[in-house]
Amino acid sequence: xxxxxxxxxxxxxxxxxxxxxxxxxxxxxxxxxxxxxxxxxxxxxxxxxxxxxxxxxxxxxxxxxxxxxxxxxxxxxxxxxxxxxxxxxxxxxxxxxxxxxxxxxxxxxxxxxxxxxxxxxxxxxxxxxxxxxxxxxxxxxxxxxxxxxxxxxxxxxxxxxxxxxxxxxxxxxxxxxxxxxxxxxxxxxxxxxxxxxxxxxxxxxxxxxxxxxxxxxxxxxxxxxxxxxxxxxxxxxxxxxxxxxxxxxxxxxxxxxxxxxxxxxxxxxxxxxxxxxxxxxxxxxxxxxxxxxxxxxxxxxxxxxxxxxxxxxxxxxxxxxxxxxxxxxxxxxx
Amino acid sequence: xxxxxxxxxxxxxxxxxxxxxxxxxxxxxxxxxxxxxxxxxxxxxxxxxxxxxxxxxxxxxxxxxxxxxxxxxxxxxxxxxxxxxxxxxxxxxxxxxxxxxxxxxxxxxxxxxxxxxxxxxxxxxxxxxxxxxxxxxxxxxxxxxxxxxxxxxxxxxxxxxxxxxxxxxxxxxxxxxxxxxxxxxxxxxxxxxxxxxxxxxxxxxxxxxxxxxxxxxxxxxxxxxxxxxxxxxxxxxxxxxxxxxxxxxxxxxxxxxxxxxxxxxxxxxxxxxxxxxxxxxxxxxxxxxxxxxxxxxxxxxxxxxxxxxxxxxxxxxxxxxxxxxxxxxxxxxx
Numbered sequence: 001x002x003x004x005x006x007x008x009x010x011x012x013x014x015x016x017x018x019x020x021x022x023x024x025x026x027x028x029x030x031x032x033x034x035x036x037x038x039x040x041x042x043x044x045x046x047x048x049x050x051x052x053x054x055x056x057x058x059x060x061x062x063x064x065x066x067x068x069x070x071x072x073x074x075x076x077x078x079x080x081x082x083x084x085x086x087x088x089x090x091x092x093x094x095x096x097x098x099x100x101x102x103x104x105x106x107x108x109x110x111x112x113x114x115x116x117x118x119x120x121x122x123x124x125x126x127x128x129x130x131x132x133x134x135x136x137x138x139x140x141x142x143x144x145x146x147x148x149x150x151x152x153x154x155x156x157x158x159x160x161x162x163x164x165x166x167x168x169x170x171x172x173x174x175x176x177x178x179x180x181x182x183x184x185x186x187x188x189x190x191x192x193x194x195x196x197x198x199x200x201x202x203x204x205x206x207x208x209x210x211x212x213x214x215x216x217x218x219x220x221x222x223x224x225x226x227x228x229x230x231x232x233x234x235x236x237x238x239x240x241x242x243x244x245x246x247x248x249x250x251x252x253x254x255x256x257x258x259x260x261x262x263x264x265x266x267x268x269x270x271x272x273x274x275x276x277x278x279x280x281x282x283x284x285x286x287x288x289x290x291x292x293x294x295x296x297x298x299x300x301x302x303x304x305x306x307x308x309x310x311x312x313x314x315x316x317x318x319x320x321x322x323x324x325x326x327x328x329x330x331x332x333x334x
Numbered sequence: 335x336x337x338x339x340x341x342x343x344x345x346x347x348x349x350x351x352x353x354x355x356x357x358x359x360x361x362x363x364x365x366x367x368x369x370x371x372x373x374x375x376x377x378x379x380x381x382x383x384x385x386x387x388x389x390x391x392x393x394x395x396x397x398x399x400x401x402x403x404x405x406x407x408x409x410x411x412x413x414x415x416x417x418x419x420x421x422x423x424x425x426x427x428x429x430x431x432x433x434x435x436x437x438x439x440x441x442x443x444x445x446x447x448x449x450x451x452x453x454x455x456x457x458x459x460x461x462x463x464x465x466x467x468x469x470x471x472x473x474x475x476x477x478x479x480x481x482x483x484x485x486x487x488x489x490x491x492x493x494x495x496x497x498x499x500x501x502x503x504x505x506x507x508x509x510x511x512x513x514x515x516x517x518x519x520x521x522x523x524x525x526x527x528x529x530x531x532x533x534x535x536x537x538x539x540x541x542x543x544x545x546x547x548x549x550x551x552x553x554x555x556x557x558x559x560x561x562x563x564x565x566x567x568x569x570x571x572x573x574x575x576x577x578x579x580x581x582x583x584x585x586x587x588x589x590x591x592x593x594x595x596x597x598x599x600x601x602x603x604x605x606x607x608x609x610x611x612x613x614x615x616x617x618x619x620x621x622x623x624x625x626x627x628x629x630x631x632x633x634x635x636x637x638x639x640x641x642x643x644x645x646x647x648x649x650x651x652x653x654x655x656x657x658x659x660x661x662x663x664x665x666x667x668x
Contacts, residue, residue: 058442059425067414073407080401080428089442090426091393094414108392108423220613249613256615276610279554279583281590 005046014039025135026110044130056306060088060299061109061117067094071274071291075120075142078295086303088115095121106131116302118142118295138305142298153305153314155298159189162287162320163196163241166269169285169322170239171204174330175267179212179230179237181223181247190218190243193271197241212237216247223250231258231266238331239267245274248284248327263329273323282326290318339380348373359469360444378464390640394422394633395443395451401428405608405625409454409476412629420637422449429455440465450636452476452629472639476632487639487648489632493523496621496654497530497575500603503619503656504573505538508664509601513546513564513571515557515581524552524577527605531575546571550581557584565592565600572665573601579608582618582661597663607657616660624652 007025011018016035023031024039031039042048060083064072079090091112093105106128109117117132117139129152132139141154170178180197183190198208214229216222223242230237231254242248248270252262260266262282270277270286277284297316304311341359345352350369357365358373365373376382394417398406413424425446427439440462443451451466451473463486466473475488504512514531517524532542548563550556557576564571565588576582582604586596594600596616604611604620611618631650638645 062426067407067411072410073401076406076410076426077401080426084428087438089446092396092410092414092424092426094418104421112423246613249610252613252615253617276583276613279580279586279610280613281586281615283587 005042005048007048010039010042010046010048014042040127040131043134044127048134055113056115057113058086058088059091059112059114060302061091061093061112061114062120063093063095063105063117064120065095071272071289072120074274074291075295078292079118079299081292082296082299082303088303109137110135115306116140118298118302138302140298140302140305142295151314153301153311154316155294155301156189156315156317157289157294158317158320159192160196160199162271162289162322163193164200165196165320165322166193166241166271166287167197167200168204169269169324169328170241170267171200171206173239173267173328175237175239176206176331177209177212177235177237177239178206179214179240180243181214181216181226181230181240181251182243183216183218183247185215190215193241193243216243218244218246220246220250220253223247224253225250227251227254228257231255231260237266239269239328241269241271243271245270245272245277245284245286248286249276249280252280262327264332267328267331269322269328271320277323277325285325285328286323288321288323290320294318339376339382341382344373344376344380344382348376374461374465377468378461382468389447390449391447392420392422393425393446393448394636395425395427395446395448396454397427397429397439397451398454399429405606405623406454408608408625409629412626413452413633415626416630416633416637422637443471444469449640450474452632452636472636474632474636474639476629485648487635487645488650489628489635490523490649490651491623491628492651492654493526494530494533496605496623496656497527498534499530499654499656500527500575500605500621501531501534502538503658503662504575504601504603505534505540507573507601507662509571509573510540510665511543511546511569511571511573512540513548513574514577515548515550515560515564515574515585516577517550517552517581519549524549527575527577550577552578552580554580554584554587557581558587559584561585561588562591565589565594571600573603573662575603575605577605579604579606579611579618579620582620583610583614586614596661598666601662601665603656603662605654611657611659619659619662620657622655622657624654628652 007021008018011021021039024036062079083090117137119139120142141152143154143156167178180194182194185191201208214226216226223246227250230240240251242251248268251268255262255266262268270284273286273288277286301311341355342352345355355373358370396413417424451471453473454476475486477488477490501512514528516528519525535542548560550560557580561584564574574585576585582602585602589596589600596602604618607620607622611620635645
C-alpha cells in the first residue's frame with residue numbers, strides 16, 4: 001500500500017529543510033535552481049498534495065499557447081462571460097516563445113494564488129499538470145485540438161461529427177469528387193475531422209482518393225497553396241472540405257486566381273465559424289465549433305473544482321453544427 | 335494659494351476617521367457605500383494625491399470598453415509583447431455592460447496594486463482618471479477613437495492623414511465620384527477620417543456631394559445597408575472610402591448582391607487593416623492603423639510612468655500607412 005509523502009518526508013529525502021520545500025511549493029524566488037528542481041521532482045514522484053484549504057485570489061488564469069490564433073478572441077469572450085458572474089478577473093498569459101508554461105510562469109501563478117487555471121493548449125505538459133495538482137490549483141484544458149490525457153479535465157468539440165457533417169452536406173448536394181485540405185496530422189482534431197470525411201465517403205460508397213487529400217497547417221497560405229494543387233488536377237474536385245476557416249479563405253484565393261467561381265465551379269466548407277466566415281464573398285458554409293460556449297463551460301468547470309464540487313465527468317465535448325451559407329451548391333452538370 | 339489636502343483633513347471634513355479614508359483609498363470592502371462615496375468625492379474635490387512610493391504587483395491592467403471589438407486581439411498582442419520583456423502579467427477586464435469601469439472594478443484594481451493601467455476606451459470617465467491619479471496608479475489611454483482630454487497620457491493614430499491618403503489614392507487612380515461611409519459622428523476618429531476625405535476632394539477641386547456621404551456605426555451590417563443606398567443611386571460612385579474594414583466587408587456584400595465586381599465596377603478602401611482584409615475577395619486596399627505597435631507604445635509609456643520617468647510628450651499619434659491590395663483600380667471608361 002502506498003501513502004502520499006508528507007512535506008517533512010520530502011524535505012528529508014531532498015536533504016533540505018521543510019521551510020525550503022514550502023518555499024518551492026509557494027513559488028518563492030529565494031531557492032537555488034538545483035534545489036528547486038530536486039524538490040519539484042520529489043513532489044511529483046511522491047504525488048504530493050497539499051492538505052486542507054488554501055487562500056485564493058479572485059483571479060482566473062487564462063493561458064494560451066499562442067495569442068495569434070484566430071480564435072483566441074472567441075475564447076477570451078467566453079471566459080469573460082463566465083468570470084463576470086463570479087466577480088473574478090482574468091490574468092492572461094501566452095506560453096509560446098517562452099519555455100512552454102515554464103517555471104517563471106508557475107512562480108507567478110503561485111504568487112498570485114488564482115482560483116483556477118484554464119489552459120488553451122494543444123498539448124498539456126505533464127509536469128505542469130502535476131505542479132498545479134500538487135498545489136491544489138484546479139485546472140481545465142480547453143482543447144479543441146485533441147486528447148489531453150486520461151483524467152485531465154478538458155472541454156473539446158465533436159471534431160469527427162463535424163467532419164462527417166461537412167462531407168455529408170457536399171454529398172447531399174450531389175458532389176462525388178470531394179477534396180480535403182486537412183490540418184496537421186499530429187493534432188488529434190485534424191485526424192478526427194479527416195476520419196469523419198473518410199467515414200462519410202465510405203458510407204456513401206465512394207472510394208477514398210488519396211490525390212484529393214492534402215495536409216495543411218491550418219493557416220491561410222497553406223489553404224491557397226494546397227488549393228492550387230487540388231484545383232490544378234486534370235480531374236479536379238467539384239467540392240473541398242477545407243479543414244478550418246483560414247484554409248477555406250486561402251482556397252477562395254486559389255479559386256479566384258484560377259478564375260473559378262464559388263459556388264458555381266467549386267463548393268467549399270470550412271470549420272470553426274470565425275466572424276470573417278460571414279464577411280468573405282460568398283459567405284462561407286462552415287462547421288461551427290462553439291468556442292465561446294466551450295470557454296464558458298471550461299471556466300465554470302474550473303470554478304466548480306475550486307469549490308470542491310466534483311463534476312460527473314471531466315471530459316466534455318460540445319456539439320458542432322453545420323452553418324449553411326453561400327459557398328456550397330450542387331455541382332454543375334457537364 | 336491652494337494646497338492639496340492631507341488624509342487627516344479629508345477624514346475630518348468627511349466626519350470619519352483617518353483609517354476609514356485609508357480603507358477607501360485601498361479599496362477595502364468594509365466601508366459603507368454612502369461613506370465611500372462621500373470620501374471619494376472629497377478626495378477628488380481636493381485633488382488628493384498619495385505621497386511617496388507604493389508597493390506594486392507585477393501586473394498590468396488592460397481594460398477594454400468592449401472585447402467584441404474586431405481589433406481587440408491586435409491590441410492584446412501588443413500589450414503582451416511589451417509586458418513580456420518586463421516580466422509583467424496582464425489582467426484583462428471589460429467595462430461594457432457594467433457601469434463604465436465602476437467601483438467594483440476599481441476596488442479590484444486597488445486590491446491588486448498593479449504597476450499601471452492601459453485603458454482601451456472611446457471616452458475616459460473623468461472620475462475614473464481622478465481615482466487612479468489619487469492612488470498614484472499610472473494609466474494611459476489607448477485611444478484610436480478620439481481625444482481623451484488635456485494632459486491625459488494617450489496613444490492614438492493619424493486618422494485625418496489616413497482619410498486623406500485613402501481618398502487621394504482613389505483620386506490618383508482617376509476616380510471623381512467617390513463615396514464615403516463614415517463612422518459615428520460622435521467619435522473623433524470618424525470625424526477626422528471624414529475631414530481627411532473632404533480635404534482631399536477639396537484640394538483636387540471636386541465639390542463635396544452630400545448624397546455620397548453616409549454615416550454608419552463601424553459594423554458590417556451598416557456597410558452593407560449604406561452600400562446598397564450608395565450603389566442604388568442613379569449616378570452611383572465608382573469608388574467608396576468605407577471608413578473601416580468591417581464596413582468595407584459589408585460594402586463587398588452589397589456589391590455582390592447587385593452583381594457589381596470589385597475593383598472593375600467599384601473600388602473600395604477600408605481603414606484598420608485587420609487580418610481578414612487579406613482574406614476577403616479581392617484582398618482589401620486599406621489604411622493600416624498600427625494597433626499592435628500603438629498598444630506596445632501605450633504599455634511602455636505606462637511602465638515608464640510607473641518608474642517615475644516623465645515622458646517628453648503624453649500624447650503620441652502613430653502614423654497610418656496605405657496598404658494597396660486588389661480592391662482598387664482605375665474607373666472603367668464609359
